[in-house]
Amino acid sequence: MKIGIDARNLVTSTTGIGRYLLEMSRHLALLGHELHFYLPEAPHKGLKDLPTGTLHVGRFPGAIRRMIWGQTELPRRAAQDEIDIFWGPAHRLPIFLDHRIPRVITIHDLVWRDMAATMRWQTWIADRWLMKPGVTVADEIVAVSAATADVLKAAFPTCREKLNVIHPGLTAIAGTLVPKKLSSFGIDRPYILFVGTLEPRKNLPRLLQAYAALPEATRQRFLLVLAGGQGWRLGDLKEQVAALRIESSVRLTGYVSDTDLAQLYSYARFLAMPSLYEGFGFPIIEANAMGLPVLTSNTSSMPEVAGEAGILVNPSDVQSILDGLESLAMDGALHTRLAASARANSQRFNWSESALQLEHIFKRAIAKRRTACE
Structure with missing residues (x-):
């Protein structure tokens, strides 16, 4: 044709x-x-x-x-x-x-x-x-x-x-460059990863509030890394992070190359994507392809895409996001079970x-x- x-x-x-x-x-x-x-x-x-x-x-x-x-x-x-x-x-x-x-x-x-x-x-x-x-x-x-x-x-x-x-x-995330060391992003320990444009639909204020409400010991163990370019109408995330007093545990990478993104996926504990709305949600299957389970929302397309490789939360409820973060961070059996389904889920696409x-x-x-x- x-x-x-x-x-x-x-x-x-x-x-x-x-x-x-x-x-x-x-x-x-x-x-x-x-x-x-x-x-x-x-x-x-x-x-x-x-x-x-x-x-x-x-x-x-x-x-x-x-x-x-x-x-x-x-x-x-x-x-x-x-x-x-x-x-x-x-x-x-x-x-x-x-x-x-x-x-x-x-x-x-x-x-x-x-x-x-x-x-x-x-x-x-x-x-x-x-x-x-x-x-x-x-x-x-x-x-x-x-x-x-x-x-x-x-x-x-x-x-x-x-x-x-x-x-x-599913598009394989890779690149031809040598990836930066994780330390160049200020990453010095295990971390929870968010990937996406920093814009209102991604629900970052509630994600930050939920992360701030985790026990301090959990935040000391797991950083929150936000990977993505600045979008619009979200205000200064650094100010929000400072107001929540979690500067020592949050890393803002800005826009990253595919090479660096692949590395960030590879070493993350899980992907956190509690968006308010997604038509599809590519980061879910990108993370799954790297063996990562996901925390995502129980709305729009996200349950359909995450399948058996994710935990679903109410994106409008900070407590629901908090419970999901804590479960995937600290419950080893749950994390292992969801991670075991991740690659198979990504292969559906x-x-x-x-x-x-x-x-x-x-x-x-x-x-x-x-x-x-x-």
């Missing part, structure tokens, strides 16, 4: 959705498909990470121009290239795409609907106004988790007949299988559109 792909998520720094786009595209290319990537401007990391394909780069820098590009230049170029199928991998489809072109949309989450206060206003507006038209005009819809599919059915009941669940795969499922959805969308146009 000749597949047109809205690749705008590669313009900014690579997030979970950007990784999804790259990995799914790479495996579609391995299946022999011809890929056409459409971008409003040059990608953030250049071209070296892109799978084999044809690149169409516009001159529409900035968020507002990017939205204009998505409804004007993008559908024009896609029609000109005579693609067989158009894929919107992140909540968007061109409303005015040539009616003869089949189209599929992937939905990762509905944060705009259920956790609006945790979003940047620009992203909220874009998802609020563009997701519904995309879902409406799509021939087939892909949700990345059953939890996301359930919310989609509640928000858009008419989409039920064309809704499919395809889990993302495979990009090759995901790409095969998406290929099948593309073929179904093509057949639907062909029938509708006859």
Whole structure:
């Protein structure tokens, strides 16, 4: 197939959705498909990470121009290239795409609907106004988790007949550089690890409060390491740490390379990820792949992803997070049991299988559109 792909998520720094786009595209290319990537401007990391394909780069820098590009230049170029199928991998489809072109949309989450206060206003507006038209005009819809599919059915009941669940795969976290010594991050003893962008949806204030409420002996035994770049609207975490009087036990690494991230996973006691909401939650399976159990939330997709390799907590209840932290830190039998299931759980998520499922959805969308146009 000749597949047109809205690749705008590669313009900014690579997030979970950007990784999804790259990995799914790479495996579609391995299946022999011809890929056409459409971008409003040059990608953030250049071209070296892109799978084999044809690149169409516009001159529409900035968020507002990017939205204009998505409804004007993008559908024009896609029609000109005579693609067989158009894929919107992140909540968007061109409303005015040539009616003869089949189209599929992937939905990762509905944060705009259920956790609006945790979003940047620009992203909220874009998802609020563009997701519904995309879902409406799509021939087939892909949700990345059953939890996301359930919310989609509640928000858009008419989409039920064309809704499919395809889990993302596991990307091995590694790198070509020599990893930094753990001591360079101030790590001098065992630790509990958080991985992710430091933003409101990750629920870090409650995680810090729960950690601060652990017995001092437990905090002396296990550091809390927060690995991730600074997000937005979270305030100064260092001030929060200082106010809780846990400076000696908390380490903020900032953004880390894949090489360093792999090392941080390798030596952690467990992953702590009590997010308020996740469409999928890549760190869960990344940690599992390293043999780590996880503490995560009993909401949205997290129970589905963690499977038998995690302990579930109420992300809105500091005491629940505290109990989970203490159990995984100090209960050796529980930790051993969950760790034993970790790698098997991560192996449920495979990009090759995901790409095969998406290929099948593309073929179904093509057949639907062909029938509708006859």
